[in-house]
Amino acid sequence: MKMIFRTQLQDLPTVALFILCSTLLFLLVARTERELPEMISLPIKLQGSPDYARDLESVTGFEWETELDRTKEAKPFGLQSLEPPAATRHPLEIIYPNDYRFRLNEPNKCMERKPFLVLLVITEPQHVSRRKAIRQTWGHERSVPGVSILCLFLTGVHPRFGSPLQHLLEEESSIYRDIIQQDFLDTYNNLTLKTLMGMEWISKFCPNATYVMKVDSDIFLNVDYMVSKLLQPHLPPKKDYMTGYIYRNTKPLRNKAYKWYVPQEVYPNDTYPAYCGGPGYVLSADLAKKIYQVAKNIKVINMEDSFMGICLHELGISVTDSPWGLFNMYKISYEKCQFSKLVVVHHYGPDELLQIWPDFQDQNKTCDK
Ligand SMILES: *[C@@H]1O[C@H](CO)[C@@H](O)[C@H](O)[C@H]1NC(C)=O
Ligand SMILES: *[C@@H]1O[C@H](CO)[C@@H](O)[C@H](O)[C@H]1NC(C)=O
Ligand SMILES: *[C@@H]1O[C@H](CO)[C@@H](O)[C@H](O)[C@H]1NC(C)=O
Ligand SMILES: *[C@@H]1O[C@H](CO)[C@@H](O)[C@H](O)[C@H]1NC(C)=O
Numbered sequence: 001m002k003m004i005f006r007t008q009l010q011d012l013p014t015v016a017l018f019i020l021c022s023t024l025l026f027l028l029v030a031r032t033e034r035e036l037p038e039m040i041s042l043p044i045k046l047q048g049s050p051d052y053a054r055d056l057e058s059v060t061g062f063e064w065e066t067e068l069d070r071t072k073e074a075k076p077f078g079l080q081s082l083e084p085p086a087a088t089r090h091p092l093e094i095i096y097p098n099d100y101r102f103r104l105n106e107p108n109k110c111m112e113r114k115p116f117l118v119l120l121v122i123t124e125p126q127h128v129s130r131r132k133a134i135r136q137t138w139g140h141e142r143s144v145p146g147v148s149i150l151c152l153f154l155t156g157v158h159p160r161f162g163s164p165l166q167h168l169l170e171e172e173s174s175i176y177r178d179i180i181q182q183d184f185l186d187t188y189n190n191l192t193l194k195t196l197m198g199m200e201w202i203s204k205f206c207p208n209a210t211y212v213m214k215v216d217s218d219i220f221l222n223v224d225y226m227v228s229k230l231l232q233p234h235l236p237p238k239k240d241y242m243t244g245y246i247y248r249n250t251k252p253l254r255n256k257a258y259k260w261y262v263p264q265e266v267y268p269n270d271t272y273p274a275y276c277g278g279p280g281y282v283l284s285a286d287l288a289k290k291i292y293q294v295a296k297n298i299k300v301i302n303m304e305d306s307f308m309g310i311c312l313h314e315l316g317i318s319v320t321d322s323p324w325g326l327f328n329m330y331k332i333s334y335e336k337c338q339f340s341k342l343v344v345v346h347h348y349g350p351d352e353l354l355q356i357w358p359d360f361q362d363q364n365k366t367c368d369k
Contacts, residue, residue: 244276275309
């Protein structure tokens with residue numbers, strides 16, 4: 001005791017400095033933490049205010065352990081407690097009771113029409129500016145003659161600001177009628193639940209769709225080229241079809257340092273079955289229904305794209321190769337003629353998308369066929 005006290009006295013300047021720094025840091029953190037919910041509860045003008053939307057988006061950071069802590073510390077409003085006892089399950093295990101409730105839904109979308117293609121776009125509740133940019137660019141629902149396209153945004157409940165963000169989301173939903181939300185916490189680890197919600201939605205509310213595409217919100221997407229090159233509306237619909245950028249013989253990452261960490265307890269095998277890369281893949285709607293059914297009987301894992309491969313494996317269905325270069329899982333700099341002959345390019349945020357879109361749409365400059 002005495003020793004420690006003497007050491008502290010000797011180190012007094014250091015200790016004082018430490019206390020000062022800690023206090024400043026604490027104040028800074030406390031301020032940031034306090035400001036966000038207030039900021040969120042401000043009324044939002046969804047048509048404008050991109051800066052505000054961007055501020056909201058910067059809320060998210062990805063560290064699965066942090067996410068778990070957040071999940072624990074925040075008791076979100078009115079969520080069903082469906083967890084099996086924590087002692088018997090790994091914290092990264094996915095809880096999939098098959099009956100998360102819809103908070104926002106568009107049950108009548110497919111009564112009005114029979115979409116040829118449904119785009120299911122993965123977003124988080126606070127991704128206001130991304131959704132806005134997508135509606136103005138590749139998510140814009142034009143009807144190519146005989147080809148109707150439906151674009152919907154999938155989301156869960158924000159782990160910390162579920163309640164204040166819900167009002168904004170409801171407002172946005174009432175304007176655009178294109179948001180589907182279920183009752184699970186929207187964390188990186190829970191991404192698979194969002195894809196499964198999409199498969200469930202197709203099964204229950206849009207069984208007459210022909211094709212479905214799951215896409216991330218940070219991509220460039222060339223819908224026209226995909227429809228003409230891969231889906232070919234003039235041909236009979238494909239069955240048991242899934243294509244994209246295909247990964248074969250990949251292994252689960254067993255290192256906790258990665259965002260894509262998959263513990264042995266969650267997925268024991270050394271390799272994944274072949275699967276299509278998450279940023280964008282397309283499937284026939286009949287397969288969406290089969291995946292939704294089979295997912296009820298197998299253990300859900302936290303990598304949504306690998307999990308789709310596991311479902312196909314279970315169903316005894318193979319992925320279909322697509323021509324080389326259509327689905328790009330890395331970034332390529334924009335070049336109009338190159339982009340007119342591909343389907344997906346990863347890593348295009350809202351600003352860049354809006355910036356390149358007018359040029360991409362401009363049909364004057366001809367590209368070699
Ligand atoms: C799907 O198509 C069938 C037959 O064409 C029709 O009876 C049914 O109403 C359609 N369902 C939806 C949700 O459009
Ligand atoms: C995933 O969602 C469930 C249901 O909301 C929740 O209990 C669980 O904590 C979430 N998982 C993570 C890692 O956030
Ligand atoms: C995992 O490995 C087992 C045993 O080799 C095999 O039967 C099963 O099909 C594999 N599962 C997947 C999803 O590859
Ligand atoms: C496209 O071509 C038309 C006719 O050739 C021309 O009038 C128009 O200005 C062009 N638009 C752009 C954006 O270059």
